């Protein structure tokens with residue numbers, strides 16, 4: 001037996017879905033696939049306080065738009081945030097606070113989420129921040145699930161396919177024959193032997209040491225590779241290429257980029273992802289040693 005939602009919550013979920021569809025018109029034209037997102041904020045009686053669509057009012061995320069539209073008086077009445085997509089847990093811009101933490105700071109008591117974000121940098125971690133901070137979260141009612149997923153069909157399919165959703169692997173042209181970009185089994189042998197070599201691991205360790213020397217936090221190190229892994233064309237990845245540094249991960253990236261063009265290896269975004277993926281793997285394998293606790297990380 002499923003729990004029934006109040007009419008107010010149900011209406012807010014429907015409005016959020018409409019706003020998500022509306023956000024298509026504000027979508028940036030950068031050749032990347034972005035999600036469509038809508039958010040609605042309610043007080044404890046279910047009265048609507050504000051709402052927003054992604055990229056509306058010149059702001060990035062739907063939650064940020066909706067929060068920015070609240071008056072000071074309304075802010076005190078915030079109870080529920082309804083959003084079609086799991087609130088984000090990290091931002092590539094260090095000056096931006098992620099939506100999960102924004103919602104916590106806003107003092108919301110509950111969050112109703114349309115769908116979890118399949119992007120590798122989120123995948124439940126936004127919801128986890130809410131849970132750890134004692135903000136109750138639940139999903140949209142079952143009868144709206146199909147609609148919310150339909151709204152973001154291509155985004156969800158793209159992100160899930162990219163990081164292995166358990167779906168049947170799709171054949172691709174190029175080196176990676178599988179949809180699991182991080183799977184070394186599908187990398188060219190020369191690249192694989194490089195990525196599994198001691199030299200590579202030592203380089204990653206050096207890079208980690210470099211981050212430490214510069215007093216960059218573990219979370220930043222992890223974020224750096226998570227973002228790099230998520231998009232080989234991300235701003236950070238581009239900056240890595242642009243900034244010459246000493247023997248470190250930056251050199252590794254440079255060397256990788258200079259991987260013999262005359263060889264059979266076709267350098268593409270997929271191979272870059274294999275490199276970043278390997279680094280990320282090293283990080284995850286060593287994360288227990290590398291940081292205090294998951295709880296501390298999420299609360300920082």
Ligand SMILES: [Zn+2]
Pocket residue numbers: 061063087088089098099100
């Ligand atoms: Zn966000």
